[in-house]
Amino acid sequence: MKFEKYEWVAIAIMVSLFIFVGFIQGWSVSLVILNMCIISAIMTMGVNISWGYAGVINFGVMGFLAMGGLAAVIVSYPPITESWKAGGTGIGVSFILLVILVTAVMYINKTVTDKRNRYIFNSIFIIFGILVIRHFYLDATESIEDVNPAIAGFLGGLGLPIIFSWIVGGFFAAGVAFIIGKVALGLRSDYLAIVTLGISEIVVSVLKHEEWLSRGVKNVIGLKRPVPYEINLQNTDWFINLITYLNSSKLNNIVDVSDRQQVLNNLIIDGSGIFVKLSYAVLFLIVMFIIFYFANKAQLSPWGRMMRAIRDNETAANAMGKDVVKQHLIIFVIGAAIVGVAGAMLVTLDGLFTPSGYRPLRFTFIIWIMVIVGGSGNNLGAIFGGFIIWFSWIEAAPLTTFIINQLTAGLEPTNAFKLHLLDSVPYFRYLFMGLILLLILRYRPKGIIPEKVRHS
Amino acid sequence: MIDFLNSIIVLLNFIIIPGITYGSQLAIGALGVTFVYAILRFANFAHGEIMSFGAMITILFTWFFQSQNIGLGILPTALIALPIGIVATIILCIISDKFVFQYYRYQKSVPVVLAMVSIGVMFVINAIIRIIIGTETIKFSDGQKFIMKAKQFKVMTGLNEGLALKSSQVITILITIALLTFTFWFLQKTKTGKSMRAFSDNEDLALLSGINPDRVVFITWVIVGVLACVAGTLYGLDKSYKPIIYLNLVLPIFASAIVGGIGSPFGAVVGGYVIAFSEIMVTYAYKKFFVYILPSSLEPSGLVQLLSTDYKFAVSFSILVIVLLIRPSGIFKGRVL
Numbered sequence: 001m002k003f004e005k006y007e008w009v010a011i012a013i014m015v016s017l018f019i020f021v022g023f024i025q026g027w028s029v030s031l032v033i034l035n036m037c038i039i040s041a042i043m044t045m046g047v048n049i050s051w052g053y054a055g056v057i058n059f060g061v062m063g064f065l066a067m068g069g070l071a072a073v074i075v076s077y078p079p080i081t082e083s084w085k086a087g088g089t090g091i092g093v094s095f096i097l098l099v100i101l102v103t104a105v106m107y108i109n110k111t112v113t114d115k116r117n118r119y120i121f122n123s124i125f126i127i128f129g130i131l132v133i134r135h136f137y138l139d140a141t142e143s144i145e146d147v148n149p150a151i152a153g154f155l156g157g158l159g160l161p162i163i164f165s166w167i168v169g170g171f172f173a174a175g176v177a178f179i180i181g182k183v184a185l186g187l188r189s190d191y192l193a194i195v196t197l198g199i200s201e202i203v204v205s206v207l208k209h210e211e212w213l214s215r216g217v218k219n220v221i222g223l224k225r226p227v228p229y230e231i232n233l234q235n236t237d238w239f240i241n242l243i244t245y246l247n248s249s250k251l252n253n254i255v256d257v258s259d260r261q262q263v264l265n266n267l268i269i270d271g272s273g274i275f276v277k278l279s280y281a282v283l284f285l286i287v288m289f290i291i292f293y294f295a296n297k298a299q300l301s302p303w304g305r306m307m308r309a310i311r312d313n314e315t316a317a318n319a320m321g322k323d324v325v326k327q328h329l330i331i332f333v334i335g336a337a338i339v340g341v342a343g344a345m346l347v348t349l350d351g352l353f354t355p356s357g358y359r360p361l362r363f364t365f366i367i368w369i370m371v372i373v374g375g376s377g378n379n380l381g382a383i384f385g386g387f388i389i390w391f392s393w394i395e396a397a398p399l400t401t402f403i404i405n406q407l408t409a410g411l412e413p414t415n416a417f418k419l420h421l422l423d424s425v426p427y428f429r430y431l432f433m434g435l436i437l438l439l440i441l442r443y444r445p446k447g448i449i450p451e452k453v454r455h456s
Numbered sequence: 457m458i459d460f461l462n463s464i465i466v467l468l469n470f471i472i473i474p475g476i477t478y479g480s481q482l483a484i485g486a487l488g489v490t491f492v493y494a495i496l497r498f499a500n501f502a503h504g505e506i507m508s509f510g511a512m513i514t515i516l517f518t519w520f521f522q523s524q525n526i527g528l529g530i531l532p533t534a535l536i537a538l539p540i541g542i543v544a545t546i547i548l549c550i551i552s553d554k555f556v557f558q559y560y561r562y563q564k565s566v567p568v569v570l571a572m573v574s575i576g577v578m579f580v581i582n583a584i585i586r587i588i589i590g591t592e593t594i595k596f597s598d599g600q601k602f603i604m605k606a607k608q609f610k611v612m613t614g615l616n617e618g619l620a621l622k623s624s625q626v627i628t629i630l631i632t633i634a635l636l637t638f639t640f641w642f643l644q645k646t647k648t649g650k651s652m653r654a655f656s657d658n659e660d661l662a663l664l665s666g667i668n669p670d671r672v673v674f675i676t677w678v679i680v681g682v683l684a685c686v687a688g689t690l691y692g693l694d695k696s697y698k699p700i701i702y703l704n705l706v707l708p709i710f711a712s713a714i715v716g717g718i719g720s721p722f723g724a725v726v727g728g729y730v731i732a733f734s735e736i737m738v739t740y741a742y743k744k745f746f747v748y749i750l751p752s753s754l755e756p757s758g759l760v761q762l763l764s765t766d767y768k769f770a771v772s773f774s775i776l777v778i779v780l781l782i783r784p785s786g787i788f789k790g791r792v793l
Contacts, residue, residue, distance in 0.1 A: 189568045190499040190567045190568050191714070194710045430580075431580060431584070434578070437579065441576065
């Protein structure tokens, strides 16, 4: 694809930001921010596909991220056989019963035409079914949670490499999105926002409290990495040789052997950290480019044109014979799947899964600010928004400290007002986010890199 | 007979009184959301933070009055500070309208854009609150804590079960009754109220008959400010004030407004109580109740609890989804969305 001039400027800004931070605050900090920026960019692309292409609002970002995170746990954590023995059958039986119940309800919905009878049958079946399922389910979960609760207490996972979870996470999120879409799509957009926000809260609270599945608030730690560990790198010959080669001029200047060894050791420790972060960045960048490539292809395809038509005029698209409801569902599920991939990547990067860490302010609203600021309907804009907003979210604190110190330079260091302001530095980032969003919505409502209007 | 009375007391103490209290708080909150929805026609995500702001100002002045030794005796000092909080909240609402929402109203933006804008406002107010008061949990209720303690009740009636009545609960219920009566009287009987209803019903017709839209919007924000500040303060007085809670409270409030029928003030109030009671009833363990009411041979072995209390917040969204599926216009036909 071809970029316009201003798009090249945007790319240049993104790259130079990280080089700048690399020189000022160190390359390690720069790479940490870069990794999160890439993940944010992928989330933003996911939301942008449903909102920017088709105008389907998705405020359930947090829930889909959490589903991706769950996928990372289930794929990579080694299976806990004792838990399976203790409660596996119970969980299996309740799952089969649940499937039967859902089929029964769907069957009733299809066959019983009278509205009142349908409600009565449905409620009888659902209440009775839930009581039966509870009987098996509660026993099973209790016995699973009793297995070695200090380190296990859940079913564990499949023990596969965590990188597979990026795909599985997409499918998990897509599954949840399919159910949500079936229930809620078709509502007016601001209404849909509230409903998806609510359902994402339900998803997170299930993950928080179903300990047999996700270990709940006890968190899952020590997930295996897709990249080497620092400590292993420090003892590998080729890595030591690489570092020695890269810094040969600096090392040759030191004459004393023990001094030289000391400097080399420090360089290796620093270098291993940077190497690990760099490998993450490379993996993430690959995923980002793949998604970016296909998202752009899709946008330029006839399917993308149909989506724009549906967004701009639903009635007209419907009149042309396009199944609006079905297409809305498809694009909602695709968007959610991409967010799920990002969720799995997020847990991979952290190496731990903390269900209580999923908060709407951080994982839904910030992502939406990224979409709006970057420019809805433009994938490069989405990436740009993800980078810029995450960057300012992180760099807001040092910047605020600097500004406060400048403004209150005349005050004494023990001044209560000054101390209070310095204490509340972490909260200024919310102020910045709000102001950025309001300013963009006011003066550049299409975002920094707006959607390109094509006449072809 | 005694057993029956005991079981009633159990229900009163653990379900009905907490339900009415929490329901009142939700109802006033949902009423505010409904006003914005009916007149200004967007979902105001910032409403929780406006409530929080009002509660914060009230707390700051409560501290000031406490330091000056001004108090109401057995009643909490927050009641004197409440009017100041209300004024501050109204000013906040008017400022946010003048600087932010007004522009989009004149542009005739679609509701989603206004909802996004309200998210921006939410972030800004959120930051202001955190910068001023921090994120700590604050208890600011003083005066007499209980009107009736469980022990007193047991001694008084000779029953096994106690009935505790917190003064914050009684204050909540009384203020709610007063506020709701006033609001509905205002909407039904006064000329301004009628013009607001007309504006909500059909904007073009209202403009045609000479209703000043700016005035209607102004009055709406005043009412929203009053309702938000009172709801926020009452919630903080009853539980405790914690800035982070109010963001979570937005969703049950939206659920109440939608369940009752969005755009319908009466529906919002009913929706508040529906949500509050279902949250409490679904997560309450009924064992004690059944122990009293059933013969001993039938006594339940488990807790007789439908869902664990962990899912309290999830219940309100589930009800929201169920209502949307069965009756999208809400219990009292609001606007069909």
